[in-house]
Amino acid sequence: MKELLPPAPTPAPLDANAIEHDLVRQIAAKDRRAFEALYRAYYRRLMRFLFRITRRADLVEEVLNDAMLVVWQKADSFHGDSRVSTWVFGIAYRKALKALERAGRSRVLVGEEELPTLAAPENEVEEIELQDWLSNGLDGLSPEQRMVVESVYYLGLSYNDIAEIAGCPIGTVKTRMFHARRRLKVLLPPLLVTRPKRGNEASTK
Amino acid sequence: MNDTLTHKEAFELLPWYVNRSLDEDERRDVREHLSTCLVCRREVTFLERLDRAVVASPDVDFSPKRSFSGLMEQIEVSEGPLARRMHASLLTGLRSLRTAHPLLRGALVVQAAMILLAAFLLLRMPLPDSAPSFETLTDAPAALTPDPASARLRVVFVDGASMSEVQALLQLLDARVVDGPSSVGAFAIDVPAGKGADALEELRANGRVRFAGPALAGEPQ
16 A cells, blocks of 8 residues: 655745844844844835825824834834734834824825825826825824724724724724714715726725 | 624724725624625725725835935934934934924024033043043044045954955955954945945945944044
């Protein structure tokens, strides 16, 4: 009878959080290369996240570096109780709110149209119009509500993760999202125009 | 309608149903509710549109390289000698002055004046002859006269770096050693003017280099 060979060991999948946790450990030992690697890994996501919250192009770079400075200085106090991304975004979120408090929440010095941006994925008039509405709609939300909208849709986070980043109860996250939706629905009529659906069930991610 | 989820509860969960981060039980409950609730189905359509619009909105595009260099300068200053920290504190104060509310400007001017006064007194204070001397990696060599046709950098190689590896790297950068090693193992090297940034990038990316940075401490480049 043919003897069955034991299955070949499969390589362990790369765990992004484990890699980032390792980077944080190296950063705690003041390894600048590790710090640069983490900085680059988070740069684009943080820039966007911070701009969505603050709507202030003149603040985002400073806030991002303030947040990453805390990562550099406090890396030794991170013990892996949460994911690295939750820790980093939580720091950035708090820094953003503080910066807005200092600068005056309602003042928007630089409009989104003046920002250097990556090329829009589609140039169709309809899409551009939609983006205008979205930009206006987000302006009408509080920074806390914008944070939840961005976290849900761009970062794809669960309500548990968002609550942890924002340092608030899950109920508060749901309430913020509820009010953001209600307000956006009023401000974003193009989103309500019926278009062909993509299917019966959400298929976005 | 299912027994476990009220309309309000289901309605609140819809954004996370759309972003597919609900656990399996919640997802099943929401799906069950959707099968009987027209209001929630319409809301899902709206949220899917919103999702697409948010995801498609353009990213803000800045250069991570430039931002990171700015942060590292900030760190070097904050972890460097007192005089440099005072300089940075003064710069921060002046930056705040530009954007501050008029009522705060007076206070910020007083703060800047106090920093300047403290710096002045510090410079006037005689140092004891026996003051222990120490240096950090970012301190520039003390008594060097830099060649104006070149940019001066500070480099520390890893312990295991061989002489031939170091020479090969210096040759690649068209650099020459002008001083070192210091007590912390730092070499001062000159690279052709205008090539400082590229050389720094090359050095920092090299596995045989532990530290590379511009020569600071107010020394002209």
